[in-house]
Amino acid sequence: MNINTFWTGPAHAELQVLRRVLRPDGLLLLVYETPGRPDRQLNGAAASLRAHGLEPEILHGPGPRLGAVTVRF
Template sequence: MRVPPRLAAAVDVVDPAPDARVLEVGCGRGVAAVLLVDRLPRGRYTGLDRSATATAATAARLAGRGTVHTTALAAFRPAPGTVDLALAINVNVFWTGAARAELAVLATALDAGGVLHLVYGSDGAAPRGDVADRLRDHLTAGGFAPTVTTPTRRGVRLLHVRAALGGGGPVRTPRSPG
């Protein structure tokens, strides 16, 4: 399996604990999922993607070592406090709009002390500078306390936003389905 440097770099930056309960938003075809699961000998992996083709590829790559759901994050209904670490790599919904519903789902899913990691980067150019301000504003409004860094890993410059609950803004709970 060819691993794009940006995905390996993102997983390196996040560096989940061996027993972490990880939720990956926008798991795509499962390349980062395999890297994550390899770091979780006692943990648990759950991946989400809107594409059935992508989730089928992820499930095949994981071969039973994780759970994959075909759904948008806003429609996902996790049990409260069941995630230690949520990760989204190059997922646009968090910076292109307020992502209120998506952040509410993550606020529900994250356990006390859980962390959301938003990572942006490409195998070529550096991340766009305006994205950090938008992410910071959206996360703060969603009740998260974001910290923004621009680390370089494996030769890839990343925009990494680490956000814990407790940013002082309103935490919105997801609506009941129906």
């Protein structure tokens, strides 16, 4: 997914859907590509997921404009 939902707001409704459709231990990968470093998006997404009791991991690269947040449900 390359969207801003998870770092601009709490994403309550979106996470409810994902909890329903992902199987146990399913992986969500949120990808961000920005003109500069995506730190704001990555940190915001990770904070939103943590607020819902999840344990996200932030990944950087392969270039400076690309990053991702992963989390298992």
